[in-house]
C-alpha cells in the first residue's frame with residue numbers, strides 16, 4: 001500500500017527490480033489516500049528496502065484487462081467484431097502463467113474459436129511458448145488436465161501437430177528466489193498459492209520463536225514441495241523435514257527439487273527415505289504415517305493442503321505432532337460458506353487442547369471455489385502436554 005503521491009516513483013522502483021506483477025490492476029485503498037500496487041513475490045529478495053516503508057496488504061487481485069488489450073486486437077484480426085461482441089465475457093481474459101506456459105479456461109460458448117484464441121494470445125505474449133486449455137484438477141492426486149492449443153516454433157505459431165518438444169508441460173518457476181521444477185499434468189502445482197506460502201513462512205517464524213529451536217516440519221501432502229521452498233530459505237528456521245506425497249510423480253519431482261536446493265543428488269526410490277539427518281522424503285500415504293512409530297510425536301509444524309479431505313484426515317495427522325512443546329497445524333479446507341461455523345467446530349473437536357494465549361483455529365475465506373463452496377485456511381496452535 002503506497003500513499004497516492006508516491007505511487008509513480010514506487011512503480012518505477014518496482015519495475016526496475018522486476019517486482020511488478022503482470023495482469024493485475026493498481027487499485028485504491030479503502031480510504032482512497034493510497035494505492036494497492038500488485039507485487040510479485042517471485043523475486044522476494046529484491047523487496048528490501050522498498051517494502052520496509054510500506055504496509056503489505058493481502059487482497060485478491062483484480063485482473064487488468066487493459067494489459068491484455070493486445071490480445072483483443074489480435075483476436076479482432078482473426079474474428080469479426082460482431083462475433084467478438086456476441087460472446088462478450090465468455091472470451092478468456094484471465095489466465096495463469098506457469099513458467100513459459102499460459103493456462104486458460106475456455107467456456108463452451110466459444111469452444112469453436114480455440115485456434116483463434118491461441119493465435120491471438122501467443123501473438124500478444126511473445127515470451128510464451130505454449131498455450132493450454134485448463135480442463136480442471138482431477139482425482140486424489142489433484143492433477144490438472146491440460147490440452148495444448150497452440151505453441152511457438154521460432155517465428156511460427158502452431159495450432160495443430162504441435163511437436164512434443166514444444167508441448168511439454170515440465171517447467172521451472174521461480175518463487176521466493178528459488179527455482180521449483182513442476183509439471184501440472186503430473187503433479188499438483190499452483191502459482192495462486194504464493195501468498196499462502198508466505199503466510200506459512202510468517203507462522204513458522206512465530207512458532208520458531210515460541211519453541212526456541214529450529215522446527216521439525218512435516219508436509220504430508222507436499223506435491224512438488226513449494227511450501228518448503230520458502231521455509232528452507234530462512235537461516236535457522238527449520239531442522240528436520242518430512243515431505244511426502246501419495247502421487248509418485250509428485251514425490252519424484254519434489255526430490256529433484258530438494259536435490260537442486262540442497263546441491264546434493266538424492267535418488268528417487270519410490271519410497272519414503274531418510275536421505276540425511278534433516279531430509280525424510282518420498283512417497284507416502286498421509287493417513288498411514290502415524291503407523292510408523294518413528295514418526296509419531298516428532299513434528300512441530302504440520303501442513304495440510306488437501307482441502308477436500310483436511311478435516312477427515314486430522315485424526316490421522318494429530319499423532320505426528322510433538323506434544324512436548326507448542327506445535328501448529330496449518331491447513332486448507334473447502335467448505336460451504338453456510339457451514340463454516342460447523343467446520344470450525346469439527347476442527348477444534350479433532351484437535352488436542354489448544355494454546356490459550358493464541359486465537360482459536362477459525363477458517364478464513366481465501367477465495368470462491370464454486371458458487372457455494374469457499375476455499376479457506378486455518379492455523380491451530382496446540383498446547384504442549386503437561
Ligand SMILES: C[S@@+](CC[C@H](N)C(=O)[O-])C[C@H]1O[C@@H](n2cnc3c(N)ncnc32)[C@H](O)[C@@H]1O
Nearest residue numbers: 140141188220221222223245246247285286305
Ligand atoms: C492440493 S495438492 C497440494 C500440494 C502442495 N502441498 C502444494 O501446495 O502445491 C494435494 C496433494 O496431496 C496429495 N495427496 C492426496 N491424497 C494423499 C494422501 N492420502 N497422502 C499423501 N498425499 C496425498 C496429492 O497427490 C497432491 O499432491
